[in-house]
Amino acid sequence: MPISPICENFFVSDHSSGRGPANYGIRKMYRALANLCFAVMAVCLLALAQASSAEPAAMEGAVGLDEQVQALKKEVMDLNRDLFILEEELLFPANTQVAVFVSMDVGEFFALDSVQVKVDDKEVANYLYTEHETEALHRGGVHKIFTSNLRSGEHEIVAFFTGVGPHGRDYRRGASVKFEKGIGAKFLELTISDKAAKAQPEFIVREWE
Amino acid sequence: MADRLKLVLIVALLCAGTAVGAADSGAGAPNFALKALDGKNHRLSEYRGEVVLLNFWASWCGPCRSQLSGLQEFHLRYHDAGLAVLGINIDEHDHDASDPASGLEFPILRDTSHEVSELYDLNRLPLTVLVDRDGLVRHVYEGKEARSSDAYLADLRELLRE
Numbered sequence: 001m002p003i004s005p006i007c008e009n010f011f012v013s014d015h016s017s018g019r020g021p022a023n024y025g026i027r028k029m030y031r032a033l034a035n036l037c038f039a040v041m042a043v044c045l046l047a048l049a050q051a052s053s054a055e056p057a058a059m060e061g062a063v064g065l066d067e068q069v070q071a072l073k074k075e076v077m078d079l080n081r082d083l084f085i086l087e088e089e090l091l092f093p094a095n096t097q098v099a100v101f102v103s104m105d106v107g108e109f110f111a112l113d114s115v116q117v118k119v120d121d122k123e124v125a126n127y128l129y130t131e132h133e134t135e136a137l138h139r140g141g142v143h144k145i146f147t148s149n150l151r152s153g154e155h156e157i158v159a160f161f162t163g164v165g166p167h168g169r170d171y172r173r174g175a176s177v178k179f180e181k182g183i184g185a186k187f188l189e190l191t192i193s194d195k196a197a198k199a200q201p202e203f204i205v206r207e208w209e
Numbered sequence: 210m211a212d213r214l215k216l217v218l219i220v221a222l223l224c225a226g227t228a229v230g231a232a233d234s235g236a237g238a239p240n241f242a243l244k245a246l247d248g249k250n251h252r253l254s255e256y257r258g259e260v261v262l263l264n265f266w267a268s269w270c271g272p273c274r275s276q277l278s279g280l281q282e283f284h285l286r287y288h289d290a291g292l293a294v295l296g297i298n299i300d301e302h303d304h305d306a307s308d309p310a311s312g313l314e315f316p317i318l319r320d321t322s323h324e325v326s327e328l329y330d331l332n333r334l335p336l337t338v339l340v341d342r343d344g345l346v347r348h349v350y351e352g353k354e355a356r357s358s359d360a361y362l363a364d365l366r367e368l369l370r371e
Contacts, residue, residue: 128242
């Protein structure tokens with residue numbers, strides 16, 4: 001166990017100081033200081049020992065806390081999911097639910113700007129697409145533009161697509177479909193695709209089976 | 210499952226009960242999508258992670274026009290630090306907005322229907338709203354206090370440091 005430099009000097013002085021009565025007081029003082037030094041060392045060692053035994057405990061505490069935080073986060077996420085499902089079920093029961101999705105297939109002849117949706121001649125959605133969103137559609141993403149409740153029976157959906165068409169011209173086209181809403185949810189898809197033969201975009205409304 | 214359902218309902222009720230005004234400090238900034246003068250569409254939620262400075266202005270409002278150069282300076286100086294400046298013009302016609310906006314490098318969005326202005330409780334011009342990186346409204350400056358862009362520089366820098 002290494003001793004601090006100050007303490008070493010005290011021992012050296014004690015041994016080289018001789019044994020005469022003149023040095024007795026100094027020796028006594030050195031001895032007292034040495035004892036004090038030992039006491040300080042002992043306290044330091046004790047503190048060190050305590051610290052080293054407390055460190056793993058603190059580490060364990062931190063790990064435990066981290067796990068608790070992770071568990072809490074998971075709980076919040078689960079709760080959020082349950083809340084979302086519950087909201088969907090309460091607001092749009094399966095019997096009356098109608099959802100409309102927008103998708104894009106290639107889309108070289110049409111740069112999408114916005115989509116307006118009318119159900120039974122009533123505007124229900126008007127959505128502006130940003131660059132990021134159209135990019136996501138190009139990559140195969142599907143956007144849920146509208147969800148609502150409709151009673152059973154025949155309904156008509158009309159979608160207007162606005163954007164830039166071939167040769168950089170402003171383009172606005174409509175597509176419509178009449179559908180029968182029965183028991184169970186109804187899903188409709190508005191698809192923008194390319195008609196390569198005519199070099200024109202094509203807009204289709206179709207029902208999901 | 211029944212306990213979980215109860216918990217979900219309690220949370221839902223609490224959420225409903227704590228709804229706050231649109232442009233209140235600390236509330237979530239109402240999301241919107243608007244077309245800019247250059248034809249591009251911008252959605253506020255796509256700026257999550259950046260500090261957003263929303264500035265509502267009109268061409269007929271003198272103080273609004275005079276602060277545009279200050280906003281341009283903010284845009285140039287703090288863009289790389291994560292600031293997005295969005296000017297929201299409420300003029301009726303595009304040509305009214307395009308003249309004062311010439312030379313500005315940040316997007317000037319057109320709120321012709323004033324739907325977004327209503328969302329943000331616009332009463333006096335200019336109106337500046339600072340939205341933090343989490344999408345929360347942190348500071349609102351209206352009328353006189355929003356005239357000088359230096360007035361909210363300290364708050365802006367603080368948000369950028371967060």
